Amino acid sequence: MDSRTPSLLRPRDGDALRAELRHTAALTAVPVLFGGEVHDGSLHLTEFLGTRTNGLKGLVVPPASGLGGRVVHLRRPSAVPDYGSDRTITHHYDGPVLGEGLRSVVAVPVMVAGTSRAVLYAAVRESTAIGDRTAEALIQAGRRLAAEITVRDEVDRRLRMLGVQDAASPAVDGAVAEGIRDAHADLRGIAQSVPEGPLRNRLRAVAEKLAALAGERDREAPDAVTLSPRELDVLAHIALGCTNNEVAHRLSLRPETVKSYLRGAMGKLDAHSRHEAVVTARRLGLLP
Missing domain, CATH: 1.10.10.10 (Winged helix-like DNA-binding domain superfamily/Winged helix DNA-binding domain)
Structure with missing residues (x-):
């Protein structure tokens, strides 16, 4: 179970996640960016830039499932050059992913105290590897988001302690x-x-x-x-x-x-x- 409880004092983490996606979009030419928070071990996709369909919205991805569940489980970035044919991931989500036309995808976990708290994705609609510049920008976005969540957690911890x-x-x-x-x-x-x-x-x-x-x-x-x-x-x-x-x-x-x-x-x-x-x-x- 997720031990974190909502706080009226805590800003919505999804807003910070969306801000990092927008920042990454401004730095790169990647056409699709999306992501979501991890709750009770499962990834909830909520934030999207550049998507054309609603197939991915609200998707809940358990650990080790698909690309997102894989990075949540492994706690490190991962990429697939052709989502539909890749053998390193499960294919539970081929419908919404391929329905969006996505082929090459990179996913980065947002790590806080050794736990995956969110995942950021970058994707293109061609089966070519996403460039190093885009991948690095996404990794840096994940680090900034992790730092911000860490501070928010510390505020919540102190308030609970008191x-x-x-x-x-x-x-x-x-x-x-x-x-x-x-x-x-x-x-x-x-x-x-x-x-x-x-x-x-x-x-x-x-x-x-x-x-x-x-x-x-x-x-x-x-x-x-x-x-x-x-x-x-x-x-x-x-x-x-x-x-x-x-x-x-x-x-x-x-x-x-x-x-x-x-x-x-x-x-x-x-x-x-x-x-x-x-x-x-x-x-x-x-x-x-």
Whole structure:
């Protein structure tokens, strides 16, 4: 069984898969790209570019069946120059594949922690081997998608570990609050390590949710103070008791840069010490 459970905080992995297919299409001249996620060991085909029929849509491929099931099972890329006559795969799906006119196909598994989590395909309608450039672009797309899914899994793991289910949960005790603060700082660090875009924004949104869960915001406090993402990153680690050098190491910044962000945060918070800055940020609901 698949132990992963849906999360309202987690973006749809299929959207990230589709984005990688589009990126690959922009880099190559391959006419057909498609793929899907692996659930409970079976591949579910859901995303398509360049197809002419609906034969492949919604297809569920068990392990070791066809080309996709083969790469899920073997956990490595595989290709067939002529799908209909190839002897290395089963032919349970000749109908939809050949009905689409596909001949040469390459499939790449998206590997996360040693498990196939999705499969990306590139295909042409001639029985000629797909070029190395296309195959390499698909492999790189698989690696990027694997990295993104890894980050999403880590976010989900931390939320499960903390037992955070609802923003309306009762106030947490001191030990759990400290754990949430640690996770909050880690999430902000992870967010900074991924490219600018929807995933980084989602990670920061999760961090803000944690801050709201653990914080005891003074409802009479003004709402005018806005810290930059980097100022919050630094202050979140300062709140854990980190020195400037430790913050610099965790966030891959220079110590002088950390000092600059800290000064900026202190100025906006009208704080005269790092401790006062943390206390004020918590009172304003900016930190857990």
